[in-house]
Amino acid sequence: MPTALWLIILPVIAAPLAYLFRRQSLGGILAAVVAASLVWLTRQLSPGHIINIFGRAIYLNQFSQATLLLLFSASTSLFLIPALSPEKKQHSKRKRHKQNQHGGVQGQEGRTLYPIGLIILAIFVMASFAHHLGIIAIFVEFAAILTVFIIQGGRLASTRAALRFLSLMSLATPLFIMAAWQMDFYILHKNIETASMLTQMAFVSGMGFALWLAIMPFHGGITVVATDCYPSSAAFVLIAFPLMAFATLINLLLQFSDLSTVSSFTEAMLMAGGVTAVMAGGLASLQRGFSELLGYAALYDIGCDLVMLATGEPTAILVILVSLTTRTLALILLAASTSAIRSRYTSDGFAHLKGTAMKMPVATAGLFIGGLTLAGAPFTAGFAPRLALFTAIQTDMLWLSLLALAGLGVAVGYLRGLYAMLTERLDKPKILSTFDGLQEPFWLLLVISLCLVTSLIWGIFPTLLIDPLQKLTAGLLLPM
Numbered sequence: 001m002p003t004a005l006w007l008i009i010l011p012v013i014a015a016p017l018a019y020l021f022r023r024q025s026l027g028g029i030l031a032a033v034v035a036a037s038l039v040w041l042t043r044q045l046s047p048g049h050i051i052n053i054f055g056r057a058i059y060l061n062q063f064s065q066a067t068l069l070l071l072f073s074a075s076t077s078l079f080l081i082p083a084l085s086p087e088k089k090q091h092s093k094r095k096r097h098k099q100n101q102h103g104g105v106q107g108q109e110g111r112t113l114y115p116i117g118l119i120i121l122a123i124f125v126m127a128s129f130a131h132h133l134g135i136i137a138i139f140v141e142f143a144a145i146l147t148v149f150i151i152q153g154g155r156l157a158s159t160r161a162a163l164r165f166l167s168l169m170s171l172a173t174p175l176f177i178m179a180a181w182q183m184d185f186y187i188l189h190k191n192i193e194t195a196s197m198l199t200q201m202a203f204v205s206g207m208g209f210a211l212w213l214a215i216m217p218f219h220g221g222i223t224v225v226a227t228d229c230y231p232s233s234a235a236f237v238l239i240a241f242p243l244m245a246f247a248t249l250i251n252l253l254l255q256f257s258d259l260s261t262v263s264s265f266t267e268a269m270l271m272a273g274g275v276t277a278v279m280a281g282g283l284a285s286l287q288r289g290f291s292e293l294l295g296y297a298a299l300y301d302i303g304c305d306l307v308m309l310a311t312g313e314p315t316a317i318l319v320i321l322v323s324l325t326t327r328t329l330a331l332i333l334l335a336a337s338t339s340a341i342r343s344r345y346t347s348d349g350f351a352h353l354k355g356t357a358m359k360m361p362v363a364t365a366g367l368f369i370g371g372l373t374l375a376g377a378p379f380t381a382g383f384a385p386r387l388a389l390f391t392a393i394q395t396d397m398l399w400l401s402l403l404a405l406a407g408l409g410v411a412v413g414y415l416r417g418l419y420a421m422l423t424e425r426l427d428k429p430k431i432l433s434t435f436d437g438l439q440e441p442f443w444l445l446l447v448i449s450l451c452l453v454t455s456l457i458w459g460i461f462p463t464l465l466i467d468p469l470q471k472l473t474a475g476l477l478l479p480m
Helices: 003-020 025-044 062-084 093-100 110-130 133-152 160-188 195-212 220-228 231-255 257-261 263-284 290-311 316-342 361-375 383-392 397-422 442-460 463-472
Strands: 048-053 056-060
Touching: 003 025, 003 048, 003 110, 025 062, 025 110, 056 110, 062 110, 062 231, 062 316, 062 442, 062 463, 110 133, 110 231, 133 160, 133 195, 133 231, 160 195, 160 220, 195 231, 195 257, 195 263, 220 231, 220 290, 231 257, 231 290, 231 316, 257 263, 263 290, 263 397, 290 316, 290 361, 290 383, 290 397, 316 361, 316 383, 316 442, 316 463, 361 397, 361 442, 383 397, 383 442, 442 463
Parallel strands: none
Antiparallel strands: 048 056
16 A cells, blocks of 8 residues: 555544544644654655556645645644643633633634544545646535534534635635636647637636635635634634645646636736735734734735745745745744633733733743734744745835735734733733733643744744755746
C-alpha cells in the first residue's frame, strides 16, 4: 500500500476513538498526536504518482504537499487548545443558557472538533490527490457539510453561522462542476473551440473561488463564523478552507495555463482581492470585540494574497505560501489567546475586557501581536509577505496606498482592543470566578508564548521561514 494513503486511513481510524473521548482532554491529545503523525508522514513523501483509481491517476504535487503540511501542523495546535482550556463552571440552567449565547462552554467544542476535524483532514487529503476541479468541489462540499457540526459545537442559541457558511460553500459546488465539465470539453476539442468558452469558463470558476474565499460581498460566511464560533473551531475553519481554496486555484493555474490568458480573469482577481482587502481593513477598525475583529483581519489577509497572485510575479507562489504560513500562525495565536480570555471572562468584547491587561499580560500580548501579524506590521511574521506584495505593486500607487491604509485599519482595530484592556474600569469586571493575581491558564500560556516568540523571530529573521518554503516551491512558476 502506498504510504500516501495512510494520510487518509490514519485520521479515519482515529476519528471513532477521538469521538469516544470527546468530552475529555484525552480526545484532543489523541487528535493532536494523529495530526502530528500526519505532518511526519507528509514530510517523508516525495511529490509524484501515488496510485491509479478507476483509471484516473492519483498524485501529489509540490504545492499540495506544502499546504497539507501547513494544515496538519495547524490542526495539531488547534486540537490541543480546547483540550488545554479550563472549562467554565456552570451553576444553573439560566447561566448556562446565557453563556451559550456567546460561543457555548469553554472547552466543550472538542466534542465535535476532535472527531469531525480528523474526518475533514482525510477529506482534504483526498481532494489534494484528485487534481480535478469537479471532484475537488464535491470533496470540499462534503467537508463543508461536516463543518456545520464543528461550527455549532453544541450551541443551541443560534444557527446563523452554520447556515450562512454552508449556504455560501454549497453555492460554489455547481459552479465548479460546470467549470470542470467545460474544461474537459475544451481540452478534448481545443482546436475547434472559440475563445468564448474559455471566457465563460474563467467567469464560472472565478465565481466559485469568490464564494470559497469569501470575497466581498460573500464575506458573511467567514465573519459570522469568527463571531459566533469557539476560538479554536473558528480558527480551524478560517485556516482549512482558504488553504484548500488557494491550493486548488494555484494548481488549476499551473495545470490549465490557458485560463491565465484570459485578461479579464486576472483583472477580476486583482479587483476582487483589492476591494476585499480594503473593505475588510476598514471594517476591522470599527469592530467592538476580538471575535468580530478576527474575521475581518483574516479576510484582509486573504484579499492581499489574491492581489499577489494576480500580479503574476515569479515569486508569487512562494510569497503566497509564506503568507499562508504566517496567517496560520497568527490565527493559532489569536485562538489560544482568545481561549485564555474566555476561560475567565464571559465575553471578548472590548467593553467587557477593561482592566484585564495587567491580569492576563501574555494573552493580551498574544491578541495584539497576532493582530499585527495579520496586518503585516514590521517586526512580525506577516511583514515579509506584505512587503513583497507592496514591492510587486509599487508602480500602482492607488492600490499600494489603499492596501497600506487597509492594513493600518486592521492594526487600529487591535490597538483599540489593547487600549480597552489597558483601561481600568470602575465597576466590577464580569469574571466567572474569583482569582488572585494573574489569571492565565498555564498550558495555554505555553502555547501563546511559543507562537508569540515564533512570530517575532520570523519577523526579525524572515529567512528562517522563507528558505525552507522556497525549497518546497522550487520550479513552480505561474503562467501569467
